[in-house]
Amino acid sequence: MTETLAVQLKGVVQKRSNFQLGPIDLAIPKGYITAIVGPNGSGKSSTFRLLLDLVKADEGTIEMLGQEVGSSPDVELNKKIGYLPEESWMHEEKMKATEKAEFQRFWYDKWDVNRYQELLRLLEVDPNQVLGKMSKGSRRKFEFALALAHGPELLLLDEPSSGLDPLAWKTMIDVLHRYMDRGDRTILMTSHIVEEVKRLADYIVFMSQGHVLGMYEKDELFSSWFVYFVSGERISAALAAKMPGQCGVEQAGGTTYRITTNQAAAAEQWCLEQGLELVSSQAMELDEIMAALLMQDRLNARSN
Structure with a gap:
């Protein structure tokens, strides 16, 4: 894998009875923020699950941070990754936030308790609450703090601003900009919020119906359409x-x-x-560009 890539998917296919993801060929550069956008059901979250080896691909290979996913125990690789899922885990509903933080801390050598506490203060999260009794926004902010507390090289964010109020959203944007200041970290995120993508992303990937429509450098994209x-x-x-x-x-x-x-x-x-x-x-705005790409994709599918 090229050293300048954080993530690479080659010929990745996942087959299900009612949906096929791929074939996907995608190269995510290191040191940048890449946003995957597309309609609901286009395969964004499924792609994240494949990256994290939560599910297996039927075909193709996946590499992250220079290591092939699933080829060997991923313990050391996972220590370099932070993940914010779109949906919270149901089996954690009765845990206190402090209990989950202690469990998470056990797995990460580089867990920074001072950074974790700073993020809780910035985001105004009470860690003594039971997770299942937190509001959606508070739960989201807590999970976000957990994902960042060990200073991951690669941060996977699935709809990070879901449930956040405008002030919390702005704080999250500021935190992510500071996280990227070192220059050697990478964010791969999904989002349907146009302003979020415009504020954060360096590259934009468009997905629809399980395949990639294209990947574009953001400034070039908006100056071309x-x-x-x-x-x-x-x-x-x-x-x-x-x-x-x-x-x-x-x-x-x-x-x-x-x-x-x-x-x-x-x-x-x-x-x-x-x-x-x-x-x-x-x-053209991002949603207009996506609509045009989706129309082109439909026309191509009909002609084929």
Whole structure:
């Protein structure tokens, strides 16, 4: 495995009676935050369970931090990983937070009790509560503190802000930015919160129906996907469809067309060369980009 990768999946397939995940080929770079986004049921949480060896893949290989997952006892590998699941474990409902923290501490050589206590204060969590009696937000903040307390090299966060109020969400964002300051740590997260992805992610992976639609550098993604309103005497649906990166064409009235593209710079140059007028342009939001990718995926599936 290349030293610059924190996670690598090669040809990974998991087959179930009502769902197939993969084949997935994915390379997550070290030292960055990568967010996986996609509709519910697209396979995001299933991918995390495979990474943690909680379930087995039917095909392919998975490597994390230079070690193949499941090839040997993963005790040392697991010490380098922090995990925040989307759902809390039901069998822990009757435990006190302090009891779970003591159990967790036993498994991690680098457990930092001062860091753990600092996170509890920052997040305003009472560790003397019974886990099952905590509010969803308090439970989430407690689990978040646990995931970070041993200073993991790789942090897996499944919908980290679920149940958090705006103030707690902002605190979590600040904590994660500080966590990444060293430059040698990696976060792989899932999220459906557009602002969260924009504030945190360096790379964005789009998933749908068990497979990866694409992985993009965030700034490049947002500078490439645009909607243009184009007008001109010779404009037509056929010509509009030839715009570089074209992902959708609609007539907007008269001789004006609404064109979606994922190659903004090339599209603007093309309009200039074709003698067409750029009436207006609008950068696309993350959810709009995902909708366009999902539409492309459906069209490709039909054509195949």
